[in-house]
Amino acid sequence: MPTLAVIGAGPKGIAIAAKARALAAAGLDPPRVVLVDRGAVAGNWSGRQGYTNGRLPLGTPPEKDVGFPYARSWGAASSSVTAAMADYSWQRHLIGHGSYADWVDRGRLSPTHRQWSFYLREVADKARAEIVAGEVVAAEADGEQWRLALQAGPEIRADGLVFTGAGPPIGVAGQPHDHPRVLDGRSYWLRRQASGPRVAQSICVIGSGETAASVVTSLLAGWHKHSTVDVLTSRGVLYSRGESYEENRYYSDPGDWPGLAWSNRREFLERTDRGVFSQQAEARLNASRGFRTLAGRAVAIEAGQRQVVVAIEYEHERERVAYDLVVVAIGFRARWFETLLGGEARRRLGSALAGAELERRIQADLSVAGMSPPLHLPVVAGLAQGPGFPNLSCLGLLSDRILRRYVAPEGASSIAPEGAPGIAPEGAPGIAPEGAPGIAPEGAPGIAPEGAPGIAPERRERV
DSSP: EEEEEEEOOSSHHHHHHHHHHHHTTTOOOOOOEEEEEEEEETTGTTTTTSSSSSSSSSOOTSSSSSTTTOOOOOOOHHHHHHHHGGGSSSSHHHHHHHHHHHHTTOOOOBBHHHHHHHHHHHHOOOOOEEEEOOEEEEEEEEEEEEEEEESSOOOOOESSSEEEEEBBBOTTOOOOSBBBTTTEEHHHHHHHHHHOSSHHHHHEEOOSSSHHHHHHHHHHHHSTTTOEEEEEEESSSSOOOOOOOOHHHHHHHHHGGGGGGGHHHHHHHHHHTSOOOHHHHHHHTTTOOOEEOOOOOEEEEEEEESOEEEEEETTTTEEEEEEEEEEEOOOOOOTGGGGOOHHHHHHHHHHHHHSGGGGSSOOOSSTTOOSSSOOOOOOGHHHHHTTTTTTTTTTTHHHHHHHHTTTOOOOOOOOOTTTOOOOTTTTSSSSTTTOOOOOOOOOOOOOOOOOOOOOOTOOOOOO
Protein backbone atom coordinates (compact mmCIF):
# COMPACT_ATOMS: atom_id res chain seq x y z
CA MET A 1 0.00 0.00 0.00
CA PRO A 2 1.49 3.38 -0.99
CA THR A 3 1.70 6.16 1.59
CA LEU A 4 0.55 9.72 0.89
CA ALA A 5 1.88 12.32 3.35
CA VAL A 6 -0.06 15.56 3.72
CA ILE A 7 1.54 18.55 5.42
CA GLY A 8 -1.31 20.23 7.25
CA ALA A 9 -4.33 18.87 9.13
CA GLY A 10 -6.71 21.52 7.89
CA PRO A 11 -9.65 21.34 5.45
CA LYS A 12 -7.66 19.95 2.51
CA GLY A 13 -5.83 17.32 4.52
CA ILE A 14 -8.99 16.23 6.31
CA ALA A 15 -10.89 16.05 3.00
CA ILE A 16 -8.20 13.76 1.56
CA ALA A 17 -8.25 11.53 4.65
CA ALA A 18 -12.05 11.30 4.59
CA LYS A 19 -12.08 10.48 0.88
CA ALA A 20 -9.52 7.72 1.40
CA ARG A 21 -11.77 6.23 4.08
CA ALA A 22 -14.78 6.49 1.74
CA LEU A 23 -12.85 4.75 -1.05
CA ALA A 24 -12.05 1.88 1.28
CA ALA A 25 -15.71 1.63 2.29
CA ALA A 26 -16.59 1.42 -1.40
CA GLY A 27 -14.26 -1.54 -1.86
CA LEU A 28 -11.40 0.34 -3.50
CA ASP A 29 -7.77 0.28 -2.37
CA PRO A 30 -6.72 3.80 -1.33
CA PRO A 31 -3.25 4.76 -0.13
CA ARG A 32 -2.41 5.20 3.51
CA VAL A 33 -2.92 8.90 4.24
CA VAL A 34 -0.80 10.50 6.98
CA LEU A 35 -1.50 14.08 8.05
CA VAL A 36 1.38 15.96 9.69
CA ASP A 37 0.73 19.19 11.58
CA ARG A 38 2.62 21.01 14.30
CA GLY A 39 -0.61 22.56 15.64
CA ALA A 40 -4.07 21.37 16.54
CA VAL A 41 -6.33 19.73 13.95
CA ALA A 42 -8.04 22.57 12.00
CA GLY A 43 -6.29 24.87 14.46
CA ASN A 44 -5.93 27.81 12.10
CA TRP A 45 -9.72 28.17 12.11
CA SER A 46 -10.18 28.00 15.87
CA GLY A 47 -8.98 31.50 16.72
CA ARG A 48 -6.20 30.15 18.95
CA GLN A 49 -3.39 30.14 16.38
CA GLY A 50 -3.89 33.50 14.68
CA TYR A 51 -5.35 34.11 11.19
CA THR A 52 -8.80 34.69 12.73
CA ASN A 53 -10.48 35.34 16.07
CA GLY A 54 -12.71 32.32 15.46
CA ARG A 55 -15.85 34.48 15.46
CA LEU A 56 -15.66 35.63 11.85
CA PRO A 57 -18.31 34.16 9.54
CA LEU A 58 -17.20 31.50 7.08
CA GLY A 59 -17.16 33.01 3.61
CA THR A 60 -17.70 29.81 1.65
CA PRO A 61 -21.17 28.27 1.98
CA PRO A 62 -20.83 25.41 4.50
CA GLU A 63 -22.52 23.07 2.04
CA LYS A 64 -19.18 23.22 0.23
CA ASP A 65 -17.93 20.75 2.77
CA VAL A 66 -15.18 18.14 2.61
CA GLY A 67 -17.01 16.15 -0.08
CA PHE A 68 -18.27 18.93 -2.34
CA PRO A 69 -19.07 18.78 -5.27
CA TYR A 70 -19.56 15.00 -4.89
CA ALA A 71 -18.49 14.44 -8.49
CA ARG A 72 -18.71 11.03 -10.17
CA SER A 73 -14.96 10.59 -10.34
CA TRP A 74 -14.76 6.88 -9.53
CA GLY A 75 -16.57 5.15 -12.37
CA ALA A 76 -18.87 2.32 -11.28
CA ALA A 77 -17.88 2.90 -7.65
CA SER A 78 -18.92 6.58 -7.68
CA SER A 79 -22.32 6.04 -6.05
CA SER A 80 -20.78 4.03 -3.22
CA VAL A 81 -18.04 6.61 -2.69
CA THR A 82 -20.59 9.44 -2.60
CA ALA A 83 -22.77 7.55 -0.13
CA ALA A 84 -19.78 7.02 2.13
CA MET A 85 -18.74 10.67 1.87
CA ALA A 86 -22.25 11.76 2.85
CA ASP A 87 -21.41 10.64 6.38
CA TYR A 88 -18.89 13.50 6.51
CA SER A 89 -21.16 16.21 5.09
CA TRP A 90 -22.04 19.47 6.80
CA GLN A 91 -25.72 18.49 6.87
CA ARG A 92 -24.91 15.15 8.53
CA HIS A 93 -22.86 17.04 11.11
CA LEU A 94 -25.84 19.25 11.97
CA ILE A 95 -28.24 16.32 12.04
CA GLY A 96 -25.96 14.51 14.46
CA HIS A 97 -26.11 17.48 16.81
CA GLY A 98 -29.86 18.01 16.43
CA SER A 99 -29.47 21.45 14.88
CA TYR A 100 -30.24 20.85 11.20
CA ALA A 101 -33.85 22.14 11.27
CA ASP A 102 -32.81 25.21 13.23
CA TRP A 103 -30.05 25.97 10.70
CA VAL A 104 -32.49 25.67 7.78
CA ASP A 105 -35.21 27.74 9.46
CA ARG A 106 -32.76 30.51 10.27
CA GLY A 107 -31.83 30.85 6.61
CA ARG A 108 -28.75 28.60 6.44
CA LEU A 109 -26.54 31.04 8.30
CA SER A 110 -22.80 30.88 7.79
CA PRO A 111 -21.03 29.20 10.68
CA THR A 112 -18.19 30.98 12.42
CA HIS A 113 -14.62 29.88 11.78
CA ARG A 114 -14.61 28.21 15.19
CA GLN A 115 -17.77 26.24 14.37
CA TRP A 116 -16.20 25.22 11.06
CA SER A 117 -13.11 24.09 12.94
CA PHE A 118 -15.29 21.94 15.19
CA TYR A 119 -16.93 20.35 12.13
CA LEU A 120 -13.54 19.58 10.58
CA ARG A 121 -12.24 18.01 13.78
CA GLU A 122 -15.36 15.86 13.95
CA VAL A 123 -14.78 14.68 10.37
CA ALA A 124 -11.17 13.83 11.18
CA ASP A 125 -12.29 11.80 14.19
CA LYS A 126 -15.05 10.01 12.30
CA ALA A 127 -12.71 9.18 9.41
CA ARG A 128 -10.11 7.93 11.90
CA ALA A 129 -7.54 10.11 10.18
CA GLU A 130 -3.94 9.20 10.94
CA ILE A 131 -2.39 12.38 12.31
CA VAL A 132 1.20 12.91 13.35
CA ALA A 133 1.71 15.86 15.69
CA GLY A 134 4.99 17.39 14.69
CA GLU A 135 6.76 19.95 12.54
CA VAL A 136 8.36 18.91 9.26
CA VAL A 137 11.80 20.49 9.05
CA ALA A 138 13.01 18.85 5.82
CA ALA A 139 11.59 16.99 2.82
CA GLU A 140 14.05 15.11 0.64
CA ALA A 141 13.57 13.01 -2.49
CA ASP A 142 15.10 9.58 -2.00
CA GLY A 143 14.69 7.38 -5.05
CA GLU A 144 10.95 7.12 -5.73
CA GLN A 145 9.96 8.18 -2.22
CA TRP A 146 9.90 11.23 0.01
CA ARG A 147 11.79 11.24 3.28
CA LEU A 148 10.33 13.66 5.81
CA ALA A 149 12.35 14.72 8.83
CA LEU A 150 10.45 15.97 11.88
CA GLN A 151 11.74 18.32 14.51
CA ALA A 152 11.05 15.56 17.02
CA GLY A 153 10.15 11.98 16.24
CA PRO A 154 10.98 9.35 13.61
CA GLU A 155 11.17 10.26 9.92
CA ILE A 156 8.26 9.52 7.62
CA ARG A 157 8.64 7.86 4.24
CA ALA A 158 5.96 8.48 1.64
CA ASP A 159 5.28 7.74 -2.02
CA GLY A 160 3.61 11.11 -2.54
CA LEU A 161 3.66 14.46 -0.74
CA VAL A 162 0.97 17.15 -0.47
CA PHE A 163 1.59 20.65 0.87
CA THR A 164 -1.49 22.54 2.06
CA GLY A 165 -2.15 25.75 3.91
CA ALA A 166 -0.69 29.21 3.93
CA GLY A 167 2.95 30.04 4.42
CA PRO A 168 4.40 32.95 6.39
CA PRO A 169 2.92 36.41 5.78
CA ILE A 170 4.29 38.52 2.94
CA GLY A 171 6.05 41.56 4.32
CA VAL A 172 7.12 45.05 3.31
CA ALA A 173 10.73 46.24 3.14
CA GLY A 174 11.93 47.26 6.58
CA GLN A 175 9.09 45.49 8.39
CA PRO A 176 10.33 44.25 11.79
CA HIS A 177 9.69 40.65 12.70
CA ASP A 178 8.35 41.25 16.21
CA HIS A 179 7.19 44.77 16.95
CA PRO A 180 4.15 45.84 19.02
CA ARG A 181 3.18 48.49 16.47
CA VAL A 182 3.62 46.39 13.31
CA LEU A 183 1.40 43.33 12.90
CA ASP A 184 0.44 40.99 10.06
CA GLY A 185 -2.49 38.81 8.97
CA ARG A 186 -1.64 36.23 11.61
CA SER A 187 -0.17 38.14 14.55
CA TYR A 188 -2.96 40.74 14.53
CA TRP A 189 -5.43 38.13 15.73
CA LEU A 190 -3.12 36.87 18.43
CA ARG A 191 -2.65 40.40 19.72
CA ARG A 192 -6.35 41.19 19.27
CA GLN A 193 -7.23 38.64 21.95
CA ALA A 194 -6.10 41.29 24.39
CA SER A 195 -8.36 44.29 24.81
CA GLY A 196 -7.91 47.12 22.35
CA PRO A 197 -6.40 50.45 23.31
CA ARG A 198 -8.45 52.86 25.38
CA VAL A 199 -7.22 55.87 23.43
CA ALA A 200 -7.81 56.80 19.81
CA GLN A 201 -5.15 55.67 17.37
CA SER A 202 -4.30 56.23 13.73
CA ILE A 203 -4.05 52.85 12.02
CA CYS A 204 -2.97 51.75 8.56
CA VAL A 205 -4.07 48.41 7.08
CA ILE A 206 -2.02 47.49 4.01
CA GLY A 207 -3.90 45.22 1.62
CA SER A 208 -7.12 44.87 -0.33
CA GLY A 209 -8.08 41.20 0.05
CA GLU A 210 -10.21 39.27 2.49
CA THR A 211 -7.58 39.26 5.22
CA ALA A 212 -7.44 43.06 5.10
CA ALA A 213 -11.24 43.26 5.10
CA SER A 214 -11.48 41.10 8.21
CA VAL A 215 -8.86 43.18 10.02
CA VAL A 216 -10.58 46.45 9.12
CA THR A 217 -14.03 45.30 10.27
CA SER A 218 -12.49 44.02 13.51
CA LEU A 219 -10.76 47.33 14.14
CA LEU A 220 -13.88 49.36 13.47
CA ALA A 221 -15.94 47.16 15.77
CA GLY A 222 -13.60 46.84 18.73
CA TRP A 223 -11.17 49.74 18.96
CA HIS A 224 -11.66 53.26 20.27
CA LYS A 225 -14.52 54.95 18.48
CA HIS A 226 -12.35 57.91 17.51
CA SER A 227 -9.58 55.78 15.98
CA THR A 228 -9.04 56.27 12.26
CA VAL A 229 -8.24 53.48 9.81
CA ASP A 230 -6.55 54.00 6.44
CA VAL A 231 -6.78 51.09 4.01
CA LEU A 232 -3.84 51.28 1.63
CA THR A 233 -4.35 49.58 -1.75
CA SER A 234 -2.19 49.73 -4.85
CA ARG A 235 -5.31 49.75 -7.01
CA GLY A 236 -6.64 52.90 -5.41
CA VAL A 237 -10.12 51.39 -5.00
CA LEU A 238 -11.47 48.51 -2.93
CA TYR A 239 -13.11 46.07 -5.32
CA SER A 240 -15.63 43.41 -4.38
CA ARG A 241 -16.00 40.02 -5.94
CA GLY A 242 -18.91 39.07 -8.18
CA GLU A 243 -20.99 36.07 -7.20
CA SER A 244 -22.74 35.22 -10.46
CA TYR A 245 -23.34 31.65 -11.61
CA GLU A 246 -20.93 32.13 -14.52
CA GLU A 247 -18.16 33.04 -12.07
CA ASN A 248 -19.09 30.59 -9.34
CA ARG A 249 -19.27 27.51 -11.52
CA TYR A 250 -15.56 27.58 -12.30
CA TYR A 251 -14.82 27.27 -8.59
CA SER A 252 -17.01 24.20 -8.13
CA ASP A 253 -16.31 22.43 -11.39
CA PRO A 254 -13.30 23.54 -13.44
CA GLY A 255 -14.07 21.25 -16.37
CA ASP A 256 -14.20 24.20 -18.77
CA TRP A 257 -11.28 26.03 -17.15
CA PRO A 258 -8.53 24.60 -19.42
CA GLY A 259 -10.42 25.96 -22.43
CA LEU A 260 -9.70 29.54 -21.32
CA ALA A 261 -6.55 31.26 -22.51
CA TRP A 262 -3.88 31.86 -19.87
CA SER A 263 -4.49 35.60 -20.02
CA ASN A 264 -8.22 35.12 -19.41
CA ARG A 265 -7.54 32.82 -16.47
CA ARG A 266 -5.25 35.38 -14.86
CA GLU A 267 -7.85 38.11 -15.33
CA PHE A 268 -10.54 35.86 -13.83
CA LEU A 269 -8.42 35.23 -10.73
CA GLU A 270 -7.69 38.92 -10.34
CA ARG A 271 -11.37 39.82 -10.58
CA THR A 272 -12.79 37.07 -8.37
CA ASP A 273 -10.13 35.89 -5.93
CA ARG A 274 -6.98 37.93 -5.46
CA GLY A 275 -7.07 41.32 -3.83
CA VAL A 276 -10.86 41.69 -3.72
CA PHE A 277 -13.32 41.89 -0.84
CA SER A 278 -16.20 39.48 -0.54
CA GLN A 279 -19.70 40.88 -0.81
CA GLN A 280 -20.26 40.05 2.86
CA ALA A 281 -17.18 42.03 3.87
CA GLU A 282 -18.19 44.92 1.63
CA ALA A 283 -21.62 45.02 3.25
CA ARG A 284 -20.06 45.22 6.72
CA LEU A 285 -17.75 48.04 5.64
CA ASN A 286 -20.56 49.93 3.93
CA ALA A 287 -22.30 50.09 7.28
CA SER A 288 -19.17 51.32 9.07
CA ARG A 289 -17.59 54.72 9.58
CA GLY A 290 -14.09 55.77 10.51
CA PHE A 291 -12.07 54.40 7.63
CA ARG A 292 -10.89 55.66 4.26
CA THR A 293 -9.16 54.20 1.24
CA LEU A 294 -5.72 55.44 0.19
CA ALA A 295 -4.25 54.83 -3.25
CA GLY A 296 -0.66 53.68 -3.23
CA ARG A 297 1.82 50.92 -2.55
CA ALA A 298 3.73 50.52 0.69
CA VAL A 299 7.40 50.34 -0.28
CA ALA A 300 9.01 50.60 3.14
CA ILE A 301 8.26 50.66 6.85
CA GLU A 302 10.25 52.42 9.58
CA ALA A 303 9.12 51.31 13.03
CA GLY A 304 9.92 53.37 16.09
CA GLN A 305 8.88 53.21 19.72
CA ARG A 306 6.09 55.76 19.38
CA GLN A 307 5.07 55.55 15.74
CA VAL A 308 5.48 53.69 12.45
CA VAL A 309 6.28 55.57 9.24
CA VAL A 310 5.02 54.05 5.99
CA ALA A 311 6.61 55.13 2.70
CA ILE A 312 3.86 55.18 0.06
CA GLU A 313 4.33 55.37 -3.69
CA TYR A 314 1.57 56.16 -6.16
CA GLU A 315 2.47 56.70 -9.80
CA HIS A 316 5.45 59.07 -9.67
CA GLU A 317 4.81 60.50 -6.23
CA ARG A 318 6.12 59.34 -2.88
CA GLU A 319 5.12 60.36 0.63
CA ARG A 320 5.80 59.28 4.20
CA VAL A 321 2.88 58.91 6.63
CA ALA A 322 3.15 58.21 10.35
CA TYR A 323 0.74 55.89 12.20
CA ASP A 324 0.31 54.51 15.69
CA LEU A 325 -0.26 50.98 14.36
CA VAL A 326 0.29 49.25 11.00
CA VAL A 327 -1.18 45.90 9.97
CA VAL A 328 0.41 44.35 6.86
CA ALA A 329 -2.30 42.14 5.33
CA ILE A 330 -1.14 41.62 1.75
CA GLY A 331 -1.07 37.85 1.72
CA PHE A 332 0.86 34.72 2.57
CA ARG A 333 3.71 33.04 0.74
CA ALA A 334 2.44 30.28 -1.53
CA ARG A 335 5.89 28.77 -2.16
CA TRP A 336 6.86 28.41 1.48
CA PHE A 337 7.37 24.67 0.95
CA GLU A 338 10.58 25.30 -1.01
CA THR A 339 12.43 26.17 2.20
CA LEU A 340 11.87 22.58 3.38
CA LEU A 341 13.14 20.84 0.25
CA GLY A 342 16.50 19.10 0.38
CA GLY A 343 19.18 19.40 -2.28
CA GLU A 344 18.03 16.46 -4.41
CA ALA A 345 14.38 17.51 -4.20
CA ARG A 346 15.30 21.03 -5.29
CA ARG A 347 17.30 19.66 -8.19
CA ARG A 348 14.40 17.50 -9.36
CA LEU A 349 11.93 20.35 -9.02
CA GLY A 350 14.19 22.64 -11.04
CA SER A 351 14.54 19.99 -13.72
CA ALA A 352 10.76 19.50 -13.86
CA LEU A 353 10.13 23.23 -14.21
CA ALA A 354 12.88 23.69 -16.80
CA GLY A 355 12.64 27.44 -16.39
CA ALA A 356 8.84 27.54 -16.63
CA GLU A 357 6.54 29.24 -14.12
CA LEU A 358 5.55 26.84 -11.34
CA GLU A 359 1.85 27.71 -11.55
CA ARG A 360 1.81 26.67 -15.21
CA ARG A 361 3.39 23.27 -14.53
CA ILE A 362 0.67 21.93 -12.22
CA GLN A 363 -1.03 18.97 -13.87
CA ALA A 364 -4.48 17.45 -13.36
CA ASP A 365 -3.64 15.56 -10.18
CA LEU A 366 -2.38 18.88 -8.77
CA SER A 367 1.23 17.70 -8.83
CA VAL A 368 4.19 19.26 -10.58
CA ALA A 369 4.46 17.81 -14.09
CA GLY A 370 7.63 15.74 -14.54
CA MET A 371 8.45 15.65 -10.81
CA SER A 372 9.21 12.32 -9.17
CA PRO A 373 8.24 11.38 -6.53
CA PRO A 374 4.91 13.21 -6.83
CA LEU A 375 4.71 16.67 -5.26
CA HIS A 376 1.10 17.88 -5.03
CA LEU A 377 0.63 21.64 -4.60
CA PRO A 378 -3.08 22.56 -4.55
CA VAL A 379 -2.28 26.02 -3.16
CA VAL A 380 -0.69 27.03 -6.50
CA ALA A 381 -3.02 25.00 -8.75
CA GLY A 382 -5.51 27.81 -9.43
CA LEU A 383 -4.04 29.08 -12.69
CA ALA A 384 -3.50 25.74 -14.40
CA GLN A 385 -6.30 23.60 -12.99
CA GLY A 386 -9.08 25.76 -11.60
CA PRO A 387 -9.66 28.62 -9.15
CA GLY A 388 -11.29 26.47 -6.47
CA PHE A 389 -8.33 24.23 -5.65
CA PRO A 390 -6.28 26.73 -3.59
CA ASN A 391 -9.27 27.48 -1.35
CA LEU A 392 -12.35 25.70 0.05
CA SER A 393 -14.54 25.71 -3.04
CA CYS A 394 -14.13 22.09 -4.19
CA LEU A 395 -12.49 20.03 -1.45
CA GLY A 396 -14.11 16.83 -2.67
CA LEU A 397 -12.83 17.28 -6.20
CA LEU A 398 -9.40 18.16 -4.85
CA SER A 399 -9.23 14.88 -2.96
CA ASP A 400 -10.43 12.98 -6.06
CA ARG A 401 -7.74 14.51 -8.23
CA ILE A 402 -4.93 13.72 -5.81
CA LEU A 403 -6.00 10.25 -4.71
CA ARG A 404 -6.69 8.98 -8.23
CA ARG A 405 -2.93 9.14 -8.74
CA TYR A 406 -2.68 6.23 -6.30
CA VAL A 407 -5.93 4.37 -7.03
CA ALA A 408 -6.79 2.94 -10.46
CA PRO A 409 -10.29 1.49 -10.35
CA GLU A 410 -11.71 0.17 -13.60
CA GLY A 411 -13.88 2.80 -15.23
CA ALA A 412 -12.75 5.71 -13.08
CA SER A 413 -11.86 9.01 -14.70
CA SER A 414 -8.18 9.03 -15.53
CA ILE A 415 -5.63 11.57 -14.46
CA ALA A 416 -3.45 12.76 -17.26
CA PRO A 417 0.20 12.87 -16.26
CA GLU A 418 2.60 15.17 -18.07
CA GLY A 419 0.78 17.50 -20.40
CA ALA A 420 -2.35 17.75 -18.30
CA PRO A 421 -4.64 20.74 -18.73
CA GLY A 422 -3.11 24.11 -18.41
CA ILE A 423 0.36 23.20 -19.60
CA ALA A 424 0.22 25.14 -22.82
CA PRO A 425 1.86 28.21 -24.32
CA GLU A 426 0.83 31.59 -22.95
CA GLY A 427 -2.32 32.81 -24.62
CA ALA A 428 -3.32 29.39 -25.90
CA PRO A 429 -6.29 27.50 -24.53
CA GLY A 430 -5.55 24.50 -22.34
CA ILE A 431 -6.40 20.96 -23.28
CA ALA A 432 -8.50 18.95 -20.83
CA PRO A 433 -7.40 15.36 -20.36
CA GLU A 434 -9.74 12.74 -21.69
CA GLY A 435 -12.08 11.72 -18.93
CA ALA A 436 -11.15 14.69 -16.80
CA PRO A 437 -13.25 14.97 -13.66
CA GLY A 438 -16.45 16.86 -13.32
CA ILE A 439 -17.21 18.32 -16.75
CA ALA A 440 -20.42 19.73 -15.41
CA PRO A 441 -20.96 22.86 -13.37
CA GLU A 442 -21.75 22.06 -9.78
CA GLY A 443 -21.86 25.20 -7.70
CA ALA A 444 -20.22 28.35 -6.53
CA PRO A 445 -17.15 29.77 -4.86
CA GLY A 446 -16.85 30.95 -1.33
CA ILE A 447 -15.09 33.85 0.10
CA ALA A 448 -12.38 33.87 2.25
CA PRO A 449 -8.99 33.03 4.56
CA GLU A 450 -8.44 33.77 2.33
CA GLY A 451 -11.26 36.76 6.27
CA ALA A 452 -10.47 33.25 7.05
CA PRO A 453 -7.15 31.84 7.99
CA GLY A 454 -4.43 32.62 5.63
CA ILE A 455 -6.38 34.69 3.16
CA ALA A 456 -4.54 37.23 1.22
CA PRO A 457 -4.54 38.92 -2.14
CA GLU A 458 -1.33 37.32 -3.29
CA ARG A 459 -2.37 33.82 -2.33
CA ARG A 460 -5.05 33.44 0.17
CA GLU A 461 -7.60 30.72 0.81
CA ARG A 462 -11.14 31.48 0.00
CA VAL A 463 -12.80 30.56 3.23
